[in-house]
Structures are given as structure tokens and as C-alpha cells.
Amino acid sequence: MNKDIMDKYIKIGQIVNTHALKGDLKVNMYTENLDDIKKYSYIYLDLDDKKEKFEIEKIRFSKKQVLLKLKNINHINDAENLKDKYIYINEEQLLKNNPLQDNEYYIKDLIGLNVLDKEGMEIGKITEVLELNTDVYIVKNKEGKEILIPAIKRFIKKVNIKEKKMIVELGGLDEI
Numbered sequence: 001m002n003k004d005i006m007d008k009y010i011k012i013g014q015i016v017n018t019h020a021l022k023g024d025l026k027v028n029m030y031t032e033n034l035d036d037i038k039k040y041s042y043i044y045l046d047l048d049d050k051k052e053k054f055e056i057e058k059i060r061f062s063k064k065q066v067l068l069k070l071k072n073i074n075h076i077n078d079a080e081n082l083k084d085k086y087i088y089i090n091e092e093q094l095l096k097n098n099p100l101q102d103n104e105y106y107i108k109d110l111i112g113l114n115v116l117d118k119e120g121m122e123i124g125k126i127t128e129v130l131e132l133n134t135d136v137y138i139v140k141n142k143e144g145k146e147i148l149i150p151a152i153k154r155f156i157k158k159v160n161i162k163e164k165k166m167i168v169e170l171g172g173l174d175e176i
């Protein structure tokens with residue numbers, strides 16, 4: 001197991017409340033599909049400025065939230081202490097349970113990419129990805145101006161994660 005991969009954590013949700021008296025937790029997931037949590041047998045919580053591993057005992061769903069039961073959290077008082085904590089997985093879990101298809105990228109890998117036009121002129125860096133019906137990349141140039149670029153083939157010509165660059169054809173988007 002690669003220690004570098006194990007030390008990289010991805011935030012996938014937040015505990016927003018307790019549920020019932022036996023220590024169940026209400027979780028808002030940050031993943032596209034709530035069922036993604038079923039892919040994991042354990043998660044990490046940030047406790048005392050370090051990641052603590054917790055085994056998942058049971059998963060249920062309620063409306064648009066996940067009801068999570070963690071091993072050794074057996075009482076509402078224990079669960080109360082976890083409210084507002086973020087839930088993480090490590091990068092190894094992500095890669096194992098969520099393999100990418102062609103032309104798919106993890107959002108974490110897009111942040112910081114250098115965005116260039118087809119002639120190689122620098123436009124800026126991706127600072128954020130808005131997850132809408134179609135993802136939108138927020139690119140900030142050297143002057144601090146933001147350009148919004150929809151994640152569609154018409155604008156995105158090439159993505160190279162290894163070289164940390166994205167080639168785009170803006171077609172007037174930068175003039176708006």
C-alpha cells in the first residue's frame with residue numbers, strides 16, 4: 001500500500017445531526033450519488049487535528065441524506081460529539097471504488113490546472129468547479145478576473161492531468 005496515497009484524503013460528506021438514540025448519524029453527502037457510500041467499509045473523521053478511521057456498521061437512506069451507523073458509536077451522546085465533522089475517504093479507496101472512464105476526471109485533479117488557448121497562451125488556472133447540470137470551471141487569470149467555462153467539448157479541447165494543463169477554445173466566452 002502506497003503511504004503517499006493513504007495520506008491524501010477526499011472530503012465526501014458532513015455529519016449534520018444525530019438520528020435516534022443508538023448513535024446513528026445524519027450525513028449530507030458531497031458525492032453525485034448517495035449510494036456511493038455503500039462502496040466503502042470504513043471512513044475517516046477529522047478528530048483532534050488527525051484523521052481517525054471508523055468502520056461503517058450500517059447504512060440507510062432518508063430523503064436526501066444518509067443515515068450512518070459507525071462501529072463503537074453506540075449512544076446519542078457519542079454521536080453528538082461528531083456533529084459538524086466532515087467525512088473523508090483516502091485516495092486509495094477512491095481509486096479502487098470509483099474507476100474513471102475515458103474523458104472523466106476527479107474534480108480534485110482539475111483544481112489548479114493551467115488553462116491555455118489553442119495557441120498556447122495562458123488564460124489562467126482552474127480555481128473551482130461548479131457542479132451544475134453541466135460542470136462549469138471557474139478560471140482565474142493573473143489579474144484576478146474570473147472566466148466561467150462550461151465543461152463541454154465545444155470549449156474543452158484537451159485535458160492533461162499529468163502535465164497539469166487544459167487546452168480550451170473560448171469562442172468569445174472571455175469577452176463577456
